[in-house]
Amino acid sequence: MxxxxxxxxxxxxxxxxxxxxxxxxxxxxxxxxxxxxxxxxxxxxxxxxxxxxxxxxxxxxxxxxxxxxxxxxxxxxxxxxxxxxxxxxxxxxxxxxxxxxxxxxxxxxxxxxxxxxxxxxxxxxxxxxxxxxxxxxxxxxxxxxxxxxxxxxxxxxxxxxxxxxxxxxxxxxxxxxxxxxxxxxxxxxxxxxxxxxxxxxxxxxxxxxxxxxxxxxxxxxxxxxQRMITRLSSLPKGEATGSSTHDPIPGTPPEGVRIVASVSALPEEGRIVVDLRDNIDALPCGLNLSEACARSACLIAVFNSIGGDIPRNAGSFRRVEILLRENSVAGIPLHPTSCSVSTTNVADRVTHSVSLAMAELGEGFGTAEFGAFLPPSSAVVSGKDPRTGDPFVNQIFLGCTTGAGTPYEDAWLTYLHVGNGGMCFIDSVELDELYQPILVTERRILEDTEGAGRHIGASSLRVEFGPLGCDVDVAYVSDGKLNPPRGVHGGGTGGGSNQLRRLQDGSTQDLPPAATVRIHQGESIISICCGGGGYGDPARRDPQRVVKDVQDGWVSQQRARDVYRVVLKPDGTLDQGATEAARA
The missing domain is CATH 3.30.450 (Beta-Lactamase)
Structure with missing residues (x-):
């Protein structure tokens, strides 16, 4: 050469x-x-x-x-x-x-x-x-x-x-x-x-x-x-602000952590500016972002919003200016600030804020909110394995859905969380039971929890598991119960998160959003992860897709009729005339 x-x-x-x-x-x-x-x-x-x-x-x-x-x-x-x-x-x-x-x-x-x-x-x-x-x-x-x-x-x-x-x-x-x-x-x-x-x-x-x-x-x-310049030149010129709020945990304000991002699209310059400086100072908790995660979270939103065919490297990054400030929860941390949860929770809220701001620039841009992360189904589990007498520590990946609706397509169901980009794998139930002394009794999609829209967000996932022959510590930092993922351009909100302990008598009790809890033999922990927000008016969704959602058990016939204005016949097929009348 x-x-x-x-x-x-x-x-x-x-x-x-x-x-x-x-x-x-x-x-x-x-x-x-x-x-x-x-x-x-x-x-x-x-x-x-x-x-x-x-x-x-x-x-x-x-x-x-x-x-x-x-x-x-x-x-x-x-x-x-x-x-x-x-x-x-x-x-x-x-x-x-x-x-x-x-x-x-x-x-x-x-x-x-x-x-x-x-x-x-x-x-x-x-x-x-x-x-x-x-x-x-x-x-x-x-x-x-x-x-x-x-x-x-x-x-x-x-x-x-x-x-x-x-x-x-x-x-x-x-x-x-x-x-x-x-x-x-x-x-x-x-x-x-x-x-x-x-x-x-x-x-x-x-x-x-x-x-x-x-x-x-x-x-x-x-x-x-040059590819990035060409793509950014297609953005509508303007400024927009988006915000996304993390649920409160110990060490945060009682209203949670509101993340604000301002986006300036400069198509004539082939450039975009993301400003995260208008956010609160670093907090006495592990949610603070490292500089690397703050900048990466902004870039994730930008690339998610403009299409997936632009090379992700230092060349395309030249056209994105990201403004941070020192000692911000979403900025540049100063030692000894804790950034223990930097890759997920608040980083995802940064991505959501930028994505929502991009969506404000016009139809066809941005995404809905992805679901929040780190429920117990993605917890770190630990204890002493009674089969060997040895200690074990491992993060399980029993599943998170969280994908958001986009201008062009439905959510990626098994996304895990927005910063992950869908790249991690979901654990096999059998392998998790083999490597840790746990029993998984349930893993299923919850009906009617998708973010309704022309393109839908992911449905929530419910997982239940408990220890076998020992106690197990389950550590998680769950978000999204109080602030579930929002839709854009008429799209609906996705299902929120939750976590509960099932006691030996079968009753349940609420668990805090961020904790290390000890689950005793005979008990189990229930994890409900967030779904994702929807993009666009649900009444403009392809009726045949709604029929398929009902057949798959994701959407009930009642929700299909009330939210999507799609009517099904008794045999489960589309009632074309009734649907056209409902949507008129």
Whole structure:
């Protein structure tokens, strides 16, 4: 290949080669990770950034993990370690230096050429089943600061030199983390994943040359930026403000945490500005956002609102200006602010606020609100397994729906939450029962909980599970009971969340929204996750789609008639004449 100007085919080949490398890293981690968070739920991301810390390739990654953060973490590595050498590796999880939250351990490896020049950086980010928190959970919603979290914080700490692991660091982690063998297995899987990325980039450079790869990066970023300019030029010019409110938990105002986002669309400049500065100060709880999550949450909303065919990299990001302020709940945290739940709850509310503002710009833009996250069906469960006598800690992914209606299509039912982008997997009931001493007695969609609309939001999901032969601690930070997901452009509100304890006599009692609760033998916990908001007038929904919703058990015939103005015959088929009359 030429090193001056690459043609379109060469650009396409090389971006696919880089994304293929990221997928090899992903496959390595998925197949070798020890914890269920990695090898069943797939809560991890792998990506590649350039030597000057620009995001290049993120194939199959979670948006909240990688849109912003890898660039900041790579820069932190360079700041703390100016003399990078081949064989180095760094462990990073500091939310004050580009990571998302303490539970996301990141393995960072610089790719160094034969002359000792730093060419690329590969990163593998993996959510941990346990990160040494004061409580057996990686999400501490009620932690008043980072000290109350208790997690080990690694600001780009060297863990390998000349490909040899610093065993002192490993022993430190093993002494702090409740499931040391499980953590070490995941740590080794992360090293393997990142080293695969390093090796594959070296092979690619041997094939085409470092100069060609450097030329490619510049041209790919410029191409992506131009695509973004073209797409943003189609937005209606204007300003809009959206807001979304997180339910109150300990450490928040009694009315909850209202997140406000102002969006300025500048189509003539091919640019958009998102302003998050008009939000409250950081709170004495774990809901505060790291800078990486605040910026990523804004970008998620922008890309969700303009279509999915624009490359997500440093080039397209140039056209989105995000304004933050220090010490804001949705801004730039100052140590020792706790960011324990940074990737989900308030980050999702930021995305919702920006999406709602984008929808205000006009029909065909933005999305409805996605459902809020972290109900007990996605809790961290822990205890002592009576079958082995060993302690266990793992986050289960028994299901969250939460998808929102969009201008073009119905919700993605199994989205989990908006920052995840639908990339995590739902756990098999049988595997969760095999690996933890629990019994899952129910997992089903709840009828009439979808956000009604021309395009519907997801229905709520009800899950019930309890311990077998022991007590189990269930840690969660649930949101969306008081502030369920709203629709836009006439769309309806999706189902809200709830959590209850079922006692041995069969009665139920309400549980708090953010807690670690002990479920005793003979009891169970009931988790109801949010649905998603609808987009557009329900009376404009395709009647045949409503018929299918009724047949699938998502919508009752009564709701079809009252909300969608669709009438069914006794045999369950569409009554065309009665429907036309109802909609007239």
């Amino acid at each position: 030429a090193t001056t100007t690459l043609n379109g085919a060469e650009l396409a080949i090389l971006i696919n080669r880089f994304e293929g490398i990221a997928r090899k890293m992903t496959n390595t981690l998925y197949r070798t990770g020890r914890s269920g968070v990695l090898n069943r739920a797939r809560d991890f991301s792998c990506c590649i950034v350039t030597a000057d810390c620009q995001l290049l390739a993120t194939a199959d990654s979670l948006p909240i993990h990688v849109l912003v953060g890898p660039d900041m973490m790579a820069q932190a590595m360079k700041n703390f370690h100016p003399e990078l050498k081949r064989g180095d590796a760094f462990l990073h999880n500091s939310p004050y230096h580009g990571s998302s939250h303490a539970a996301d351990h990141v393995l960072i490896i610089p790719v160094i050429d034969d002359k000792g020049k730093h060419r690329f950086t590969v990163l593998t980010k993996a959510h941990q089943a346990d990160c040494g928190n004061a409580e057996p959970t990686t999400y501490m919603g009620t932690a008043v600061d980072v000290y109350a979290e208790g997690a080990l914080i690694f600001p780009a700490v060297k863990v390998q030199e000349n490909y040899r692991t610093n065993e002192d660091m490993v022993r430190m982690c093993e002494m702090r983390i409740r499931v040391p063998e499980q953590w070490k297995g995941d740590f080794l899987a992360m090293i393997g994943s990142a080293r695969i990325g390093e090796q594959e980039i070296m092979r690619l450079a041997d094939e085409v040359g470092w100069d060609t790869l450097e030329t490619f990066c510049g041209q790919w970023f410029d191409y992506s930026e």
